[in-house]
Amino acid sequence: MNNSNKKELYEYKLDLLYYGISISKDCYNTLRKGTNNQINNNDYITTKGLIIVLDSKVYVNANLNNDSYYKIDILNGLYILKYKDLIICNVDIIQPPQFALQLTKISNGEPITDYVNIHGDRIRIQPIEGCANKCKFCDLNKKKYKLHSINDLNEAFIYDMNNVGFRHVLISGGSPLNRNEEYKYLNDVYEFFGKKYGNKFPIDIMLVPRGLNIDSNNYEGYEIFLKKLKEWNISGLSINLELYNDDYRKKYIPQKDFVGKEKYFKFIELAVKIFGKGNVRSCIIIGLEDIQDSLKAVEELCKIDCMPVLSPYIPNDDETFLPKPEFMKEVLLKSKEIADKYNVELGPICDSCKHNAIHFR
Numbered sequence: 132m133n134n135s136n137k138k139e140l141y142e143y144k145l146d147l148l149y150y151g152i153s154i155s156k157d158c159y160n161t162l163r164k165g166t167n168n169q170i171n172n173n174d175y176i177t178t179k180g181l182i183i184v185l186d187s188k189v190y191v192n193a194n195l196n197n198d199s200y201y202k203i204d205i206l207n208g209l210y211i212l213k214y215k216d217l218i219i220c221n222v223d224i225i226q227p228p229q230f231a232l233q234l235t236k237i238s239n240g241e242p243i244t245d246y247v248n249i250h251g252d253r254i255r256i257q258p259i260e261g262c263a264n265k266c267k268f269c270d271l272n273k274k275k276y277k278l279h280s281i282n283d284l285n286e287a288f289i290y291d292m293n294n295v296g297f298r299h300v301l302i303s304g305g306s307p308l309n310r311n312e313e314y315k316y317l318n319d320v321y322e323f324f325g326k327k328y329g330n331k332f333p334i335d336i337m338l339v340p341r342g343l344n345i346d347s348n349n350y351e352g353y354e355i356f357l358k359k360l361k362e363w364n365i366s367g368l369s370i371n372l373e374l375y376n377d378d379y380r381k382k383y384i385p386q387k388d389f390v391g392k393e394k395y396f397k398f399i400e401l402a403v404k405i406f407g408k409g410n411v412r413s414c415i416i417i418g419l420e421d422i423q424d425s426l427k428a429v430e431e432l433c434k435i436d437c438m439p440v441l442s443p444y445i446p447n448d449d450e451t452f453l454p455k456p457e458f459m460k461e462v463l464l465k466s467k468e469i470a471d472k473y474n475v476e477l478g479p480i481c482d483s484c485k486h487n488a489i490h491f492r
């Protein structure tokens with residue numbers, strides 16, 4: 132291969148999402164190691180890779196794969212990405228922070244990573260361990276369902292604020308059981324972090340459409356709840372449609388399917404009205420359903436000024452497969468055309484958070 136055969140950086144990103152990355156011995160030796168000599172943190176199916184930055188521009192969450200032809204090596208003291216013998220570009224490596232590699236604990240003896248995690252420049256707060264939902268592609272619901280105390284979450288958050296640093300916050304973790312005490316608990320978490328830290332850091336929440344309590348899961352209740360979140364200093368929302376095709380929704384995301392697509396779109400529309408364009412996004416999983424279904428999802432979201440986030444399907448079984456790089460490229464280019472038509476950006480906005488999304492950066 133000579134330089135004229137080189138692809139665009141984003142095409143390498145799609146390749147790396149698919150093939151993963153191998154690490155040369157020299158490179159491995161320079162990296163920080165965890166308790167098992169690991170160099171990354173296997174915390175969640177979409178974030179368990181190593182974040183690398185291609186040519187200081189394009190962020191990729193690349194899974195470690197010794198068999199990949201893509202390799203990070205060292206040349207003249209700098210990290211470089213190679214495909215076989217071809218040098219592609221310089222890379223930066225963003226390893227997980229020390230507390231994640233070393234499984235540092237908070238005062239109750241549990242690892243900080245049970246409560247918060249940092250990826251790039253964002254901290255993720257996880258109020259619920261496990262999940263009430265049973266999305267087929269997710270492994271979070273395999274963990275025992277448990278609510279974390281706000282004190283413990285705050286202790287872990289303060290540790291990271293003092294020892295690591297971050298630019299913005301996402302409150303995510305598992306979805307709640309349909310019980311008023313769980314709704315109230317999450318409301319308390321949103322209010323606590325929003326009021327205490329919302330003026331210092333932008334805080335986003337990832338959630339399924341809901342009202343303030345289980346009896347207000349209707350349009351009026353949605354609006355009241357969303358206004359409350361805004362009042363509590365929450366900056367943005369991630370309301371993930373995941374899939375568009377009803378058969379796939381039933382099979383892969385039964386609880387979200389039960390809420391109904393119509394309610395998702397209404398909740399998202401209200402969220403955009405209250406939080407503003409550019410502050411509401413929605414993940415679409417690419418590679419399970421037909422491309423036309425994914426593009427319909429993109430169009431329906433763009434129509435209501437919500438940013439679509441294209442997320443590659445990551446299988447956790449032997450029957451399904453990651454989408455091929457060419458497939459991701461086709462969806463990306465067609466989605467961009469649709470998004471441009473509606474003057475909407477493909478999300479997420481933060482470059483570092485694009486690491487696991489199908490994107491140009």
Ligand code: SF4
Pocket residue numbers: 262263264265266269270271272304305306
């Ligand atoms: S709602 Fe989210 S955390 Fe829960 S199973 Fe589905 S994808 Fe996983």
